[in-house]
Amino acid sequence: MIIDAYNNTWKAGGTSDYLTAESYTPETMIQHMDQAGVDMAVGCSLGQMIDNDFIAETVERSQGRIIGFGQADPRKLDAVETVTTVARLGLKGLKLHPTMHGYHFADHGLLDPIFRAAADNGLTILVNALDDPFCAPLSIEEIAKGFPEVPVLIAHMGTVWNVTEAMIVAERNDNVYLETSGTQLIEVQMAYRRLGAEKLVMGTDWPGNHFDLERAKIARAVPDQDDRAAVEGLNLARILGIR
Numbered sequence: 001m002i003i004d005a006y007n008n009t010w011k012a013g014g015t016s017d018y019l020t021a022e023s024y025t026p027e028t029m030i031q032h033m034d035q036a037g038v039d040m041a042v043g044c045s046l047g048q049m050i051d052n053d054f055i056a057e058t059v060e061r062s063q064g065r066i067i068g069f070g071q072a073d074p075r076k077l078d079a080v081e082t083v084t085t086v087a088r089l090g091l092k093g094l095k096l097h098p099t100m101h102g103y104h105f106a107d108h109g110l111l112d113p114i115f116r117a118a119a120d121n122g123l124t125i126l127v128n129a130l131d132d133p134f135c136a137p138l139s140i141e142e143i144a145k146g147f148p149e150v151p152v153l154i155a156h157m158g159t160v161w162n163v164t165e166a167m168i169v170a171e172r173n174d175n176v177y178l179e180t181s182g183t184q185l186i187e188v189q190m191a192y193r194r195l196g197a198e199k200l201v202m203g204t205d206w207p208g209n210h211f212d213l214e215r216a217k218i219a220r221a222v223p224d225q226d227d228r229a230a231v232e233g234l235n236l237a238r239i240l241g242i243r
Contacts, residue, residue, distance in 0.1 A: 006203030047100030087121035
């Protein structure tokens with residue numbers, strides 16, 4: 001079972017060059033999954049346009065192929081209510097994008113209520129954590145360590161400059177995992193060597209990357225077949241409670 005941990009899909013709208021594209025539909029995503037032998041994949045909306053209802057509809061239409069993660073902006077006054085709605089819609093997780101939405105992650109006033117709502121509703125949290133002081137791994141740890149029952153995926157492993165910091169955080173927090181999209185091969189090799197397979201989950205960040213390319217990277221970084229099976233799906237299945 002190959003389960004990909006992080007991707008984006010949306011219906012065209014708004015004025016952004018990203019959002020007006022017609023080619024990033026769930027149907028196209030599933031076609032590319034099929035080409036790469038991916039059974040299931042997480043689907044999110046972009047930070048530029050939160051659309052939890054569309055993600056829920058996508059999950060329903062996908063017949064079990066797409067796992068929905070909703071999204072919330074903690075700066076909004078109704079953010080906690082949004083997290084509860086994400087769970088009510090049947091979505092499995094919550095994507096947070098500090099860079100796009102303009103907040104520092106080590107802000108207990110903003111993030112503690114979000115994590116508490118995620119804990120109450122059994123949601124996994126995925127943090128878009130490309131190299132940015134707003135979401136440095138140590139800042140993510142500052143919040144995540146207070147909610148050990150909430151699984152946290154550090155998307156992109158803090159690449160480029162924060163990968164070592166991300167490994168430190170994942171190493172000392174049982175609830176923190178590293179997601180591989182956007183990373184270099186050597187970074188995944190380093191994380192595998194230091195943390196083992198159980199702390200890594202494969203993600204593609206489609207359509208920014210393609211599933212076959214990410215699988216090729218993981219195959220090179222994790223040569224052991226059993227370990228690769230864990231990274232390519234079994235770890236995420238355990239985290240999300242997928243049988």
